[in-house]
Amino acid sequence: MGAPAFGKPIFSCEGVSLSLGGRRILDQLSLSVAPHEILGVIGPNGAGKTSLFEVLSGRYRPQQGKVRLRDEDITALPIHKRARLGIARTFQSPVVPTALTVGEVLKAAREAFSPWLTRHHAEWACHLVGLKVPEDLPAGALETLNRRKLLLACLVMRRPCVVLMDEPAAGLINSEIDEIDAIVRVLAKEMGMAVIVVEHRLELLAAIADRIAVMDLGKKIAEGAPEHVFEDPAVRAAYFDVAA
Secondary structure (H helix, E strand, O other): OOOOOOOOOOEEEEEEEEEEOOEEEEEEEEEEEOOOOEEEEEOOOOOOHHHHHHHHHOOOOOOEEEEEEOOEEOOOOOHHHHHHHOEEEEOOOOOOOOOOEHHHHHHHHHOOOOOOOOHHHHHHHHHHHOOOOOOOOEHHHOOHHHHHHHHHHHHHOOOOOEEEEEOOOOOOOHHHHHHHHHHHHHHHHHOOOEEEEEOOOHHHHHHHOOEEEEEEOOEEEEEEOHHHHOOOHHHHHHOOOOOO
16 A cells, blocks of 8 residues: 555655755755655665755755745745744754753744744643743753753744654654654644654654655655655665665
8 A cells, every 4th residue: 555645745845956065965856745744754874864954944045946835936035934934943953042941942932033922822832742841940951852842842833834853863762752753743643734854763754654755865766655665675775785
């Protein structure tokens, strides 16, 4: 059986190519994701996964190709304008403002741009991601999982339509990964967000992803349901380093 059918994609890149320092990083890459869908992205080190997120989030502008939100070409829009359109991103390292308390971090997120949000929005977001820590606790005192939850709460309080998650399981133990699994499912399946997850923990993606795209040397070499992609000879040759 193939991957589940979803509606029209809300976010996509089409024929994206990116070169940095004279080296081709992304090569005619096309991806799309629909509301309620979780798209996993895997590939060996150097495949271009993080560079893809830089293009999707607006930090890098590709030399070729387009990035679209709904039917609008947003290729030229910078990060802050994409954020206001509802494109949110997390990073591999959950860096938080260590000089601020949890409450101050949430307040800064509420007032990052207008319209300002209320404490109710922050409380709702913390409940959604399962963040249960005192507001007067220094953000720098949080362990990795709660740092990730705090940053997610700051993003989801504005109800983004697209969430880009870069290695959300990095630095977590198995029980904590189960919590990330549950959060990602809530964002996509209950909140209707389109979620793209770059992750090395294949067991997480096998559990949560509706589709998986595999990258190697800047190209997409396979895409489909997890159970099919992981058995693809080209994927096993590139990612698992076994003979096709």
